[in-house]
Amino acid sequence: MSPAPDERDRIRAAMHRILAGTPEHSNGALTIVALAAEAQVPRNALTQRHPDLKNEFYDKVRARGQTPDSEKRLRQQVRKLKELRAADAEELRQLRSDNQALVGALHQSVMENRQLRQQLAEQPRNLRVLPNQPRPSGHGTRE
Structure with a gap:
């Protein structure tokens, strides 16, 4: 799809409106997305077809002492x-x-x-093993 013949003019006009604080078609943010919406062009118009205008927009934002969003x-x-x-x-x-x-x-x-x-190994005589004692039936076991 080829760009509209007035696309660059629309982008420059949108740039002017955003920087003046009077956006008509966008939220006026200092972003390429807002600029594209304001110019009513696809975002790739700025990133691919007119990167010079994208850079110009950011340069103007910085020149005003502002930082792009x-x-x-x-x-x-x-x-x-x-x-x-x-x-x-x-x-x-x-x-x-x-x-x-x-x-x-x-x-x-x-x-x-x-x-x-x-x-323990050296003194086994201190220990004494107690013999096992049978348990009385019914204690400690379950049936």
Whole structure:
């Protein structure tokens, strides 16, 4: 599909209306989507057929000291991702610390167990095995 002959003029007029704060066909956001809606052209008209007009729009937005809405959203997302990354790094640091403490506790338990087993093996005379006694019927069993 070939572009309408007045497509560039419609995009420039839409650009002017959005920057003036008087949109007629869009929400007036400083985005390519809003610009395409305002110009009543498909979005790809700006991204594929007229990227120079897309760049011109963003340049004019920046020249006014404003930030395009898409850039604001990306900056907000980057900020949130950095916060999540910092939280993950803190959690990882805590997990590593907990892991070291658990390894230490396990090592201590293994050493104590080894020591107790050694004591048991060295001093079997301190232990005496009691003979098995038959249980009276009806106690401790279910029928």
